[in-house]
Amino acid sequence: METVNVTTTEKATAVPAVRKKRKWTADHWLAAAFLAPSVVLIFLFVYGFIGWTGYVSLSNWNSLVPDWSFAGLKNYLYLFHDFRFQADLRNTLVFTVLFIAAVIVLGQLLAILLDQKLRGESLFRNIFFFPMALSFVVTGVVWQWLFNPSTGVNLFLKPLGLDGKWYTDTNILGGFHWGKIEFGVPVAIVAVVVAAVWQMTGFAVAMYLAGLRAIPDEVREAARMDGATEFQLYWKIILPLLRPITVSVIIIMAHISLKIFDLIYAMTGPGANFVTDVPGVYMFETTFRGNYYANGAAIAIVMLLSVAIFIVPYLISSRKGGS
Amino acid sequence: MRKKASAWLALALGIGMALSGCSSSNSSSDHAKQGSQKAGEKLEIFSWWTGAGEEDGLKALIKLFQEKYPDIKVENAAVAGGAGTNAKAVLASRMQGNDPPSTFQVHGGAELNEGWVAAGKMEPLNDLYEKEGWMDKFPKALIDMVSKDGNIYSVPVNIHRGNVLWYNKKIFADNGLQPPKTFDEFFQAADKLKAKGITPLALGDKEPWAATHLFENVLLGTLGTENYKKLWTGELSFNDPQVKQAVETFKKMLGYINEDHSSRNWQDAAQLVAEGKAAMYVMGDWVKGYFVNDLKLKVNQDFGYVPVPNTEGKFMVITDTFGLPKGVKNPDDVKKFLAVLGSVEGQDAFNPLKGSIPARIDADPSKYDEYGKQTMQDFKTAELAPSLAHGSAAPEGFVTKVNQAVNIFVTQKDVKTFIDTLASAAAELKK
Known part of the structure; x- marks a missing residue:
């Protein structure tokens, strides 16, 4: 990792020096001409529409006919007092924490096991990575059947006296009253977490494996020479060295889980008592089924901000790291 | 040099294509304006x-x-x-x-x-x-x-009819039951079936409208057509005691449904009746098409149908x-x-x-x-009578809110909160 950093720093300092001396050549104009359309399009269709969505979220447009009058924060206030949205926030938080924790732990474990120079490593690597090739909708449909109380894994569990309700379970673990809802861990969300982890762990494995391969053997040998046990070697040296990878995994997984829609929509829907509902599903239904465009826009903005909490510090720190 | 020239060429081509794309879309919107003249x-x-x-x-x-x-x-x-x-x-x-x-x-x-x-x-x-x-x-x-x-x-x-109670003929014959005409008869039959270990009523509310569909039928059966229609114009309040009575009946019915209702859609719930795992099912008559065409069942042999209890002579219309x-x-x-x-x-x-x-x-x-x-x-x-769950009785925005309230009620069974939510959502109707 460090060697990579050094080269980028050199480039970063070298380029501005050159640019000051030289005038814009045809090459520069060509590059700018190629970039211009996509820059314009991105500003128009991404940032422009983010701004537009923000404006809609402050309007009174809650029917089929657009109503652009200014509503202030009315839509946001409505949402934060709404049972369903409060449940969504709880579910997203629980889902994100469980999902990221499971992906990191499993990703590291499997990557370390794969890194033992065993035979058929590429076969296992492919097996772990294959679920990534599916779309979340396919995963959702498959796991919906696997966790269906009357089919799937329950056919194995029933003879053992276990009768899982999985995503139809409406219990909330460690629940206490908060706002209009019971705050805690909805049991049903665990089933969705399992499906998401099954799909995304392979990605974390690949990243950690790359990280492990970048750690020079000398480090391990030096540690062993100093009398470190294998456990100490991994716990005190290798895993801390993998920390930058963990940061990347958290960022990537967080933006997936905070925006998740397709997996939930295909697998469980909102769920009884909204135990598996998420803001994405609520936004879709309230906007396109209920025609509450302003409320839907407000949900979209809340989702954007929640992702920004993760992404913006990362972008800032990576820019600082570059200069 | 040749490389650079071809790059400029590519750029020119790209711009050209983008422009022609714009112009062709312009011309099609021109058509829209003068379309009536065009044969x-x-x-x-x-x-x-x-x-x-x-x-x-x-x-x-x-x-x-x-x-x-x-x-x-x-x-x-x-x-x-x-x-x-x-x-x-x-x-x-x-x-x-x-x-x-x-x-x-x-x-x-x-x-x-x-x-x-x-x-x-x-x-x-x-x-x-x-x-x-x-x-x-x-x-x-x-x-x-x-x-x-x-x-x-x-x-x-x-026209589809919404207020139909579908029942498994064999289960009813084996247990000496008659299809219920009133809510009382429904609950008597349901108790008998429950005692025998048969799920009395199938429900598949993975998509919450299915539970709203059941609720609107109970509303129609309790209030009668006139008062049921008045709910949607704001002439009858959701705080009316009759609505409370309907909600209580609905709540009692929810005590007789299959446990995995939230994992099933309407077809999956219909299957319970087809397979003899559940006895009755309240759903619109698109179920008949599913029974006959998909599951190859015979009308009046494998399954029977009557109007939902208390709704004989009434017709929940979906058109x-x-x-x-x-x-x-x-x-x-x-x-x-x-x-x-x-x-x-x-x-x-x-x-x-x-x-x-x-x-x-x-x-x-x-x-x-x-x-x-x-x-x-x-x-x-x-x-x-117009169906609420299918968008005929009230605007879609209100229907969405009722679906949400019903989805919460099916689990929490809190009558007061449910009625309060309906009443506050109904404020929209009077506009």
């Missing part, structure tokens, strides 16, 4: 009929239309998925962008009147009704459902209709299509395949099965 404008029929029977019905209808008007080009613009949600989202953006399809599927009642008519997007069709002599061919209550302020805005093509949006390029062609759609011939081409009954009262019963014949008879005499 051979397409007739675009917008719907969400992509399922097995309904798609066949639509195709039969289009075929009939083409035989009569071979010169008019027809485009079947059906959008699949989400029980119409996807189609409605596409429709909303097209209507808001002033690019309406020639004609589109819309449920009669609030979805049409409080939605597109209130938004000023529909043309009245009174002249078409008079020209075709339809005023006494559709029931008056049905024409009222597609009218606002004295103007008629769409043509109903089919698909087609109207004429403002600003279409070929209104005369659209009216020709609507005339075929509203004719006996058109309705008898469509409905036997779709599994619904015709909206006209003078259609030919011999083309319909046993269930269809009886339902056509009931439709002529029964009091018609």
Whole structure:
């Protein structure tokens, strides 16, 4: 990792020096001409529409006919007092924490096991990575059947006296009253977490494996020479060295889980008592089924901000790291 | 050097293509403005009929239309998925962008009147009704459902009945039960079945509207048609004691449903009755199509049907209709299509395949099965009530809120919170 950093720093300092001396050549104009359309399009269709969505979220447009009058924060206030949205926030938080924790732990474990120079490593690597090739909708449909109380894994569990309700379970673990809802861990969300982890762990494995391969053997040998046990070697040296990878995994997984829609929509829907509902599903239904465009826009903005909490510090720190 | 030259060339080509793309889209919007002069404008029929029977019905209808008007080009613009949600989202953006399809599927009642008519997007069709002599061919209550302020805005093509209790004949025979006519009889039968370890009532509310469907039937059975209709106009408050009584009955019913209801959709719940795991099921008569066509069951042998308890002589109407949006390029062609759609011939081409009954009262019963014949008879005499779950009774926004409240109620069973939520959502209705 460090060697990579050094080269980028050199480039970063070298380029501005050159640019000051030289005038814009045809090459520069060509590059700018190629970039211009996509820059314009991105500003128009991404940032422009983010701004537009923000404006809609402050309007009174809650029917089929657009109503652009200014509503202030009315839509946001409505949402934060709404049972369903409060449940969504709880579910997203629980889902994100469980999902990221499971992906990191499993990703590291499997990557370390794969890194033992065993035979058929590429076969296992492919097996772990294959679920990534599916779309979340396919995963959702498959796991919906696997966790269906009357089919799937329950056919194995029933003879053992276990009768899982999985995503139809409406219990909330460690629940206490908060706002209009019971705050805690909805049991049903665990089933969705399992499906998401099954799909995304392979990605974390690949990243950690790359990280492990970048750690020079000398480090391990030096540690062993100093009398470190294998456990100490991994716990005190290798895993801390993998920390930058963990940061990347958290960022990537967080933006997936905070925006998740397709997996939930295909697998469980909102769920009884909204135990598996998420803001994405609520936004879709309230906007396109209920025609509450302003409320839907407000949900979209809340989702954007929640992702920004993760992404913006990362972008800032990576820019600082570059200069 | 050659590399650079070819790069510039590529850029020039790219810009050229982008420009030509723009210009061609400009010219097509020019067409939109002068379209009425242009001959051979397409007739675009917008719907969400992509399922097995309904798609066949639509195709039969289009075929009939083409035989009569071979010169008019027809485009079947059906959008699949989400029980119409996807189609409605596409429709909303097209209507808001002033690019309406020639004609589109819309449920009669609030979805049409409080939605597109209130938004000023529909043309009245009174002249078409008079020209075709339809005023006494559709029931008056049905024409009222597609009218606002004295103007008629769409043509109903089919009728589905919402208040049907489907039951497994074998279970009922084995246990010496008669199909219940009142809520009391329903609960007596349910207790008997529960004691034998049979799930009395099937429910599949993975999509929450299915629970709302059950609730609206209990409302109709408790309040009667008059008061039920008054709920949606704000004349009767949700705080009325009768509503509370209905909610209590609904709550009691929820004590008899299958445990895994939230993992099933309406077809999965129907399967419970088909397989003899559950005895009864309250659902619209599209279930009949599922039983007969998909599960190969026989009407009145494997399964029977009666009106939902307390709703005999009442008819919960779900009707698909087609109207004429403002600003279409070929209104005369659209009216020709609507005339075929509203004719006996058109309705008898469509409905036997779709599994619904015709909206006209003078259609030919011999083309319909046993269930269809009886339902056509009931439709002529029964009091018609608009369905809430299917968008006829109240605007979609209110329906969404009721679905949410019902979804919470099915788990929490908190009567007071449920009624309070309904009452505060109903404030929207009085606007």
